[in-house]
Amino acid sequence: MAMATQNPVGQKKVIIPNKYGEKLVGILHETESPDIVILCHGFRSTKEDDTMVNLAAALENGGFSAFRFDFAGNGESEGSFQFGNYWRETDDLRSVIQHFSEANRTIRAIIGHSKGGNIVLLYASKYHDISTVVNVSGRYDLTEGIVERLGKDVMQRIKEAGFIDVKNKTGSVNFRVTEESLLERLSTDMHEACLHISKECRVLTVHGTEDQIISSSDAVKFSKIIPNHKLHIIEGCDHGYTHYQGDLVSVVLDFIKGASSAQQGSTS
Structure with missing residues (x-):
């Protein structure tokens, strides 16, 4: 069972077991909205990464609940760190999504930075239950x-x-x-995986032109094969969005709000 404890800032620590029995630890930014956005960190990173924290705070301010968590073997979560592990981390994301779905939350979007960007795309290629995906600086060719x-x-x-x-x-x-x-x-073939993403799924890829870790040309390659795709390149921005956190937050929030409005319009 998941457990929650309150901390002074009004955010809740939530522990969710993955399919391997390891406890995944995350921080829930709770609003009164049942809509929730799940955030996935990158390689050798954690839920405390600036990009994760800033996106979660912006989503909370925008009226969405947000959940940022550590993959198994990272941060506070159980398990040993492994290089690779793309599909196993996709399983972790599946466990998190199932937890909140069973709690009658609506998963409005999944967002991943760097390796997390790969994980959210792999998730969308395998499961077709999320309609909005944000890939922040993911790698096209692994x-x-x-x-x-x-x-x-x-x-x-x-x-x-x-x-x-x-x-x-x-x-x-x-x-x-x-x-x-x-x-x-x-x-792990990202090209092949992306061909299986439903055209009903809206995908945003954001990337910086000064990314020295993963070239922004990877973002262009994603845009050519994902059917329902929006590409946003940020001039002068590096892999960690060092001076561009505000730009990233603005682009991502606009996309999720737009996608959310479209979803609600189609179901009303």
Whole structure:
């Protein structure tokens, strides 16, 4: 069962078990609205990332409840961190969505930043119960970005040692990459997945031109294959939206409000 505790700011900590029995910890920004938006953080990040916190606060101010949570193995959630894990994190998102659906909440949108952007798109490709998806700086080709993070000849080095330990500047291990986890990432085909997103599902992709981690050309590639897609490129913006949090919040909120109005119009 999910548990909730109140903290001084009026936000609730909610704990939701995933399908593997691990407790996922999240913060619910509660409004009187039954409409809720779920927020998904990126690689080696948490629900406390500036982008997650600022989007949740803006949604709350805009009249939507919002839930930002840690994937298993990240932040406060149980489980061990794994490189890859795209479909397993999609399972985590499924558990969160089912929890709020069973509580008679309407999931108005799912939003993901960076790797979280991939997770919300994968979710939309597999399940067709969410009508609004926001991909913030997600990666189109998951075979890219590996050399930058893990170095050259990565597969050969993994086969020799059985794994690679990625260390920080002080020499302690940040995380371990196994052959299985690397293959899981390499076999996750975003192009193929996006072809399965329903044309009823509205998708917004936001990306910055100065993103040094994932090129904004990835956003353009998403726009070419997702059927019901809006593309918004922010000039001068980096991967973390360092000086552009306000721009991001404005674009995302406008899109969700517009999508929400359209949904309510079609059901009235």
